[in-house]
Amino acid sequence: MTARLSVFASRGLRPGTVTGSALTAGLALLVLTAPAPAAPPAIEFLTEAENPTIAAGTLVAHLSGPIDMSVVDAVRETWTERGTTIDRLLLDLDSPGGSLAAAEAMVALLQDIRREAKLDTLVRQGAFCASACVAVFMQGEQRTAGGASVWLFHGACV
Numbered sequence: 128m129t130a131r132l133s134v135f136a137s138r139g140l141r142p143g144t145v146t147g148s149a150l151t152a153g154l155a156l157l158v159l160t161a162p163a164p165a166a167p168p169a170i171e172f173l174t175e176a177e178n179p180t181i182a183a184g185t186l187v188a189h190l191s192g193p194i195d196m197s198v199v200d201a202v203r204e205t206w207t208e209r210g211t212t213i214d215r216l217l218l219d220l221d222s223p224g225g226s227l228a229a230a231e232a233m234v235a236l237l238q239d240i241r242r243e244a245k246l247d248t249l250v251r252q253g254a255f256c257a258s259a260c261v262a263v264f265m266q267g268e269q270r271t272a273g274g275a276s277v278w279l280f281h282g283a284c285v
Contacts, residue, residue, distance in 0.1 A: 168192035168225075172205050174213065185215045194225030194259050199232045206240055215245040218267065224258025227283060233259075237266040250276045 173187045181187055186209055188202060206216065218237070224230070240246050248267030250256045256264055256272075257279030264270060272278075 166192045168195055168198045168222075170198050170201050182215070184213055185217055186213045187217045187219060189219040189221075191221045192223075194222055194233055194263060195229045196232065198225075199229055199236055202233070203236055206236075213244070215247065216240055217247045217249060218263070219249045219251065220256050220260055220264055221251065221254035222256060222260040222263075224260050224279075227259070230259030230262050233263050234266055237263065241266070241268065247271070250278075252276060255279075 169191045171189045173181055173189070174185065175181045175183050178187075186205070188205070190198060202218075237246055246267055247269040248264045248271070250260075250264060250272045252273030252275045254273065255277045257277075258281060261278065261280055264272075
C-alpha cells in the first residue's frame with residue numbers, strides 16, 4: 128500500500144480522488160486484460176521405473192502448455208523408443224490448445240499408436256483443455272475428465 132501511495136503522491140494524486148480512482152481502475156483494467164505470455168510446451172514421460180504407482184506396461188505422457196510440433200515429435204520419438212514392455216499410453220493433458228497443423232499431426236500420431244497399443248486420455252481436476260487439446264483428448268479409448276476441469280470448444284479456423 129505504501130508503494131502505491133507514493134506513486135500517487137509523486138504525481139500529486141490521492142487514491143480517494145476521482146483522478147486517482149480513475150487511474151487505479153485504468154491500471155487494474157490494463158493488468159486484467161493484458162494477455163498472459165504463452166507458456167512453452169512441456170512434456171514429461173514416466174513409467175513405473177520413475178513412479179511405482181504407474182501400472183506396469185504404461186507410459187504416462189504429461190503435457191502442459193500448447194500443442195506444437197515439438198510436442199508431436201517428442202511423443203513420436205518416445206513412443207518409438209519405448210521398447211516392447213510398454214503397451215499402453217496414458218496422455219495426461221493440461222493445454223490451451225495449439226495450431227491446427229500440430230493438432231492434426233498429433234491426432235494422426237495417436238491414431239497410429241492406437242493401432243498397436245491402448246491409448247487413454249486424462250484431463251485432471253483443475254486442468255485446462257481448450258481448442259486443439261479437445262481433439263487430442265477425444266483420441267483416447269478411455270477418456271477421463273476431472274469434475275472441475277476447464278474446457279473450451281470452438282470451430283476450426285483454416
